[in-house]
Amino acid sequence: MSIAVLLAIAVQTATLQQFTGGPLAPATTTTATAARATHPVVIAGRDDDDVWRSAPAITQFREFQPRENGDPRFATEAKVAYDDRNLYVFIRAFDPHPDSILKLLARRDVRAATDQLKIMIDSYHDRRSGFEFAVNPAGVKRDYAIYNDTQEDDAWDAVWDVATRVDSLGWTAEFRVPLSQLRYVPRDSNTFGFGIWRDIQRYTERVSWPVYRNSQTGISSQLGELRGLVGLPSPRRPELAPYVVTKNLSVPTGSEFDRSQKLTAGADVKYGITSNLTLDATVNPDFGQVEADPAVLNLTVFETFFQERRPFFVQGAGIFRFDVNCNQVNCNNEGLFYSRRVGRAPQLSFYGDAGSPVATTIYGAAKLTGRLPGGQTIGVLDAVTQRAAGTLDRTMEPTTNYVVVRGQQDFRNGESGAGIMLTGVNRNLDQWTENNLRRSAYVGAFDFRHRFLQGHYQVSGSLDFSRLAGTDSAIALTQLDPVHYYQRPGSGVSFDPTRTTLTGNAQELFFSKLGGGITRFETSYQRRSQGFEVNDLGFLLQADQQSWNTWFGLTALHPTSLYQQAWWNFNWWQYWTAAGTPVERAANTNGHVQLNNRWFVMGGVTLGQLGTT
Known part of the structure; x- marks a missing residue:
């Protein structure tokens, strides 16, 4: 070997050690080390960049479905690198039959029946939150935000790149995730939660590093550690997205048309105050490119829930989540904050006609979200919407201010925690709206959780209070609506047409087994008083209810000669x-079995009784 080559190798090694503090540690079953890249990595689905030659390989992948902690059918190898702007991951998915790799085109965020590679990053390393970036061999991307350790938000979309290739050894994926898309606490040396999943679709097999255990609960809490992230910058992430829209309006005037131009402008702004606190703001936002809601035929008196898709409200949505009336037996997306209330369709549509506004205009909104070094998660949102007028300039929706404050504190490395939630709605009422809409609506709530016995068991609960104010006519309409039905006989409280305020409360208590062995259960008591009301900024289908719900399940995840997986559930x-x-x-009981030919056999029965009959 020539002296020049030896010198080049020595310089490269010295450069790596300068940034990492020494030789890079090899990967283990739960820890990996990222290599510092001296120049940006070219994303092409190849491992021919210099940094991939020096980055330690992650090879300790284990099967977790259908067999937990089994030997994988095919080998998988991954490497991680980073620089001042991006985190890079290269994954080689070995497959002796590349022509059998399933690859299908699909829309972004749609899970097709294909092979898949996915990386998961818990950049706060709080074992409660994180981000997922997935791709199939055809290059179809999917991304999710993880919150509360177990829940995934597929409406979250980040800016990131990935390239895939199918070759004689199998297929590869090379990821580039900008650090500006992640949230982390600035330190001299950072450690991220990190994991990789691989799906081999034709065998219905899933492998992971580190081993993921279906016998335990949680996603973020089961990730490994990515170390060696030295000197990460604190990106401010300034982003500005202005827009201008012009529209030609044609109004028939007798035998002719009166044409006029309408010009609208606005902007979205994002600024990273620190690497773990982000300020989002929007002025007169335009959501014209947001996917439309699906058509729904609702023949009931209860409201239909629609998923939030507007980018401003999707980002950090998990921070503001506070469920109400949600358990393992029944869950209908009810909660204290439903962002679709901001910019909603005018409530007094009977004042309008076919040419009236179908949605209220948002003057502006601002949101501060993030996590502090002491384990505190904060979220603050404020928005103001414009008055919407119908025919004869009658108000269909008044100018309204919305405020949400959410705070959470983790204890015991995320095993326990407590939080608060405050929401407020204030409307500028006039003669058209004061007898139909509530003037103000406030909600305050407290929640907690505590895991014990190695995290296999959990006690959690919440306590909520609500208060409405308005004219006696507006409060009377609230009492009579289907959420409350104060006029119902035997309700325990009576309809009072002279009320100008309405207060209520709600309580929830859960005890559950989350992991360990083959059994799982949850039993819960939930109560909402007749006056409990959160629909000004939340989503609630029914107050005046108390319930006791119990779920018990058996899970067999080890394949046998008869099946690959089996589940049995009992609900009461x-x-x-x-x-x-x-x-x-x-009561309901149901069973699910996946046979060895990948077919599913399912069945169940429900017995019920209404009232006391």
């Missing part, structure tokens, strides 16, 4: 009004 629920009048009780 009982409902009363807040005053104790029986409403419903029922």
Whole structure:
């Protein structure tokens, strides 16, 4: 070997050690080390960049489905690198039959029946949150935000790159995730939670590093550690996205048309105050490119829930989540914050006609979200919407201010925690709206969780309070609507047409087994008083209810000669009004078996009783 080559190798090694503090540690079953890249990596689905030659390889992949902690059918190898702007991951998925790799085109965020590679990053390393970036061999991207350790938000979209290739050894994926898309606490040396999943679709096999255990709960809490991230910058992430829209309006005037131009402008702004606190703001936002809601035929008196897709509200949505009336038996997306209330369709549509606004205009909104070094998660949102007028300049929706404050504190490395939630709505009412809409609506809530016995068991709960104010006519309409039904006999409280305020409360208590062995269960008590109301900024289908729900499940995840996986569930629920009048009780049992030919066999039965009959 020539002296010049030896000198080049020595210089490269010295450069790597300068940034990492020494030789790069090899990967283990739960820890990996990232290599510092001296120049930006070219994303092409190849491992021919210099940094991939020096980055330690992650090879300790294990099967987790259908067999937990089994030997994988095919080998997988991954390497991680970084620089001042990006985190890079290269994954080689070995496959002796590349022509059998399943690759299909699909829309972004759509999970097709294909092979897949996915990286998961818990950049806060709080074992509660994180981000997922997935790709299939055809290059179709999917990304998710993880919150509360177990829940995934597929509406979250980040800016990142990936390239894939299918070759004689199998297929590869090379990821580039900008650090500006992640949230982390600035330190001299950072450690991220990190994991990689691989799906081999034709065998219905899933492998991971580190080993993921279906017998335990959680996603972020089961990730390994990515070390060696030295000297990460604190990106401010300034982003400005202005827009201008012009529209030609044609109004028939007799035998001719009166044409005029309408010009609209606005902007979205994002600024990273620190690497773990982000300020988002929008002025007169335009959501014209947001995917439309699906068509729904609703023949009930209860409102339909629609998923949030507007980018401003999707980012950091998990921070503001506070569920109400959600358990393992029944969950209908009810909660204290439903962002679709901001910019909603005018509530007094009977003042309008076919040419009236179908949505209220958002003057502006601002949001501060992030996580502090002491384990505190904060979220603050404020928005103002414009008055919407119908025919004869009658107000269909008044100028309204919305405020949300969410704070959480983790303890014991995320095993326990407590939080608060405050929401407020204030409307500028006039003669058209004061007898139909509430002037103000406030909600305050507290929640907690505590895991014990190696995290296999959990106790959690919440306590909520609500208060409405308005004219006696507006509060009377609230009492009579389907959420409350104060006029119902035997409700325990009576309809009062002279009320100008309405207060209520809600309580929830859960005890559950989350992991360990083959059994799982959850039992919960939930109660909402008749006056509890959160629909000004939240989503609630029914107040005046108390319930006891119990779920028990058996899980067999080890394949046998008869099946690959099997589940059996038992559900029992009982409902009363807040005053104790029986409403419903029922039980359900169901079973699911995946046969060795990948077919599923499922069945179940439900027995129920309404009232006391």
